[in-house]
Amino acid sequence: MRNIIIESIISEMEKNENIFFLTADMGINLVEKVEEKFPKRFANVGIAEQNLIGVASGLANLGFIPFVYTISNFVIHRCYEQIRNDIILHNNPITLIGTSTGYDNAPLGPTHHSIDDWGALRNFPGIDIYCPGSISYAKSLIKKIIDNKKPAYIRIPKGEFIKPDSDQDIVLLEGNNKSTLLITYGSPAQECIKVQEKNVDISVLVFNKLVSLDITGLKETLAGYDRLIVVEDHFASSGLYGLLCEFCNSNLIYKQLTSFAPTYYNFQVGRSSSYFHKKFGLSSEEINGKL
Amino acid sequence: MVDPKKIRKTILQMLYKAGASHLGSNMSVIEMLVAMFSSVDCHKIISGSNDRSRIFISKGHCAAGTYATMAYFNIIPFELLETYHQDDSLLTGHVSHEVIGVEHSTGALGHGLNVAVGCALGLKSKNVQDAKVLVLCGDGEIQEGSIWEGLMFAVHKKLNNLCVLIDNNRISSITMTYDVIDLRPLRSRFEGFGLNVYEVDGHNISEIQDCINKATDFSVPTVIICNTVKGKDVPFAEWQPVWHYRSLTEALYNEAVTYLDNK
Numbered sequence: 101m102r103n104i105i106i107e108s109i110i111s112e113m114e115k116n117e118n119i120f121f122l123t124a125d126m127g128i129n130l131v132e133k134v135e136e137k138f139p140k141r142f143a144n145v146g147i148a149e150q151n152l153i154g155v156a157s158g159l160a161n162l163g164f165i166p167f168v169y170t171i172s173n174f175v176i177h178r179c180y181e182q183i184r185n186d187i188i189l190h191n192n193p194i195t196l197i198g199t200s201t202g203y204d205n206a207p208l209g210p211t212h213h214s215i216d217d218w219g220a221l222r223n224f225p226g227i228d229i230y231c232p233g234s235i236s237y238a239k240s241l242i243k244k245i246i247d248n249k250k251p252a253y254i255r256i257p258k259g260e261f262i263k264p265d266s267d268q269d270i271v272l273l274e275g276n277n278k279s280t281l282l283i284t285y286g287s288p289a290q291e292c293i294k295v296q297e298k299n300v301d302i303s304v305l306v307f308n309k310l311v312s313l314d315i316t317g318l319k320e321t322l323a324g325y326d327r328l329i330v331v332e333d334h335f336a337s338s339g340l341y342g343l344l345c346e347f348c349n350s351n352l353i354y355k356q357l358t359s360f361a362p363t364y365y366n367f368q369v370g371r372s373s374s375y376f377h378k379k380f381g382l383s384s385e386e387i388n389g390k391l
Numbered sequence: 392m393v394d395p396k397k398i399r400k401t402i403l404q405m406l407y408k409a410g411a412s413h414l415g416s417n418m419s420v421i422e423m424l425v426a427m428f429s430s431v432d433c434h435k436i437i438s439g440s441n442d443r444s445r446i447f448i449s450k451g452h453c454a455a456g457t458y459a460t461m462a463y464f465n466i467i468p469f470e471l472l473e474t475y476h477q478d479d480s481l482l483t484g485h486v487s488h489e490v491i492g493v494e495h496s497t498g499a500l501g502h503g504l505n506v507a508v509g510c511a512l513g514l515k516s517k518n519v520q521d522a523k524v525l526v527l528c529g530d531g532e533i534q535e536g537s538i539w540e541g542l543m544f545a546v547h548k549k550l551n552n553l554c555v556l557i558d559n560n561r562i563s564s565i566t567m568t569y570d571v572i573d574l575r576p577l578r579s580r581f582e583g584f585g586l587n588v589y590e591v592d593g594h595n596i597s598e599i600q601d602c603i604n605k606a607t608d609f610s611v612p613t614v615i616i617c618n619t620v621k622g623k624d625v626p627f628a629e630w631q632p633v634w635h636y637r638s639l640t641e642a643l644y645n646e647a648v649t650y651l652d653n654k
Contacts, residue, residue, distance in 0.1 A: 154537065
């Protein structure tokens with residue numbers, strides 16, 4: 101879906117001369133067309149994420165709307181203080197685009213596993229966090245972000261996901277009864293949808309936007325199910341599980357939330373994300389086995 | 392020309408009333424600040440015109456000096472200085488963009504320079520020919536790796552509208568800067584990164600101004616190494632690392648003011 105995001109940005113850059121695209125030397129066969137079309141609104145800062153955010157902030161000072169692009173882990177951890185001080189404190193409308201989520205880069209080792217990225221941003225007020233779960237949502241996202249005029253982070257899973265075919269921030273795929281609700285986002289959402297395909301009683305709630313939460317109807321939805329299971333490729337307490345624990349508590353929804361999530365950094369090779377999904381109970385087979 | 396002695400007296404008053412620290416760091420940059428604000432159009436800064444030249448204070452803890460200088464350049468009112476470090480005031484101990492004239496809030500070192508680089512890039516993108524971006528950094532601050540990320544990029548992109556002034560007061564927060572990390576000779580460090588470099592007496596306003604004016608003659612960004620004295624013109628504080636943190640007693644405040652009055 102990264103190509104859809106880049107194409108959306110190019111489309112907006114054609115209409116809006118204030119949009120500026122920066123990369124930290126990532127995006128081969130993707131970013132070149134941005135540079136070719138808009139050489140004066142493109143910059144590759146090199147492998148220098150702190151400078152990436154600083155430069156974006158300087159551009160924002162002049163009224164530009166910067167989009168910065170690199171791998172999810174790097175765009176957050178390497179320049180965490182820059183995000184805090186140069187983006188959040190100034191409410192600069194800068195969008196961080198992180199490619200690869202969860203175990204998308206499975207065999208490359210834990211430095212490239214994005215299982216702790218967006219949770220780190222939950223620390224900060226004033227930044228929206230998205231994880232587009234489908235092509236439809238990805239196509240609608242960039243325009244939405246530009247209109248919001250605030251900091252944002254998009255974590256882009258690998259893959260071209262068709263379902264859920266929606267541009268809504270939260271999508272309920274209702275099953276036949278209100279027994280079990282799988283709550284999910286990103287790549288694990290595809291596994292949950294597979295679970296529903298085999299068991300039509302299961303409902304799936306897919307989050308395309310994680311922060312700030314679209315709470316319209318969310319309380320009623322969660323309260324309506326017996327069992328709530330959060331399935332995510334991110335550490336639980338800083339992830340959606342933690343966020344929903346807070347939400348349920350403050351809305352007096354006294355249900356047990358169960359977490360299926362990674363719990364540690366893993367040094368074994370997994371040839372693909374399936375290895376880790378199986379290990380941490382995120383695959384459709386593992387989920388089915390526990391239901 | 393704004394008188395640095397008056398600015399120093401104002402700073403002493405501000406720091407004493409607030410019980411605040413950073414006396415040494417503020418006193419070393421006064422001539423640099425005067426040179427910087429004299430080199431830009433302050434009316435455009437006040438009006439927020441997007442094609443304005445910009446000043447970034449990357450060494451954010453010289454807030455008192457920056458605010459005092461801005462008052463003498465009529466950017467902020469003198470009455471506001473009395474609220475420095477007081478409850479509900481916007482004049483925090485590190486420069487704040489909530490205060491008119493301050494482009495970017497800094498405090499954590501190694502941030503402001505990169506933002507200045509972004510501004511310089513943006514001005515080039517918009518083809519704004521006659522605006523410059525000046526940024527004030529500390530000599531301890533250049534130990535931050537992000538500084539060099541910014542400089543490398545600025546040289547590569549030929550951002551000759553960027554001018555970096557280093558307050559080379561040679562003392563960081565515990566001891567001499569070169570005893571922590573010895574980067575001497577600074578000049579060749581910066582030249583090695585492809586920058587145009589000047590080295591001047593950091594308390595000579597016209598020398599600094601001259602370098603700022605000549606900076607755009609080159610195809611690369613300029614660094615002006617300003618050799619300064621930490622605690623300048625406060626005799627008991629000059630060259631004393633402890634005056635990075637120490638605050639003024641009544642007796643020391645009076646001693647400092649008397650010295651400036653008689654200078």
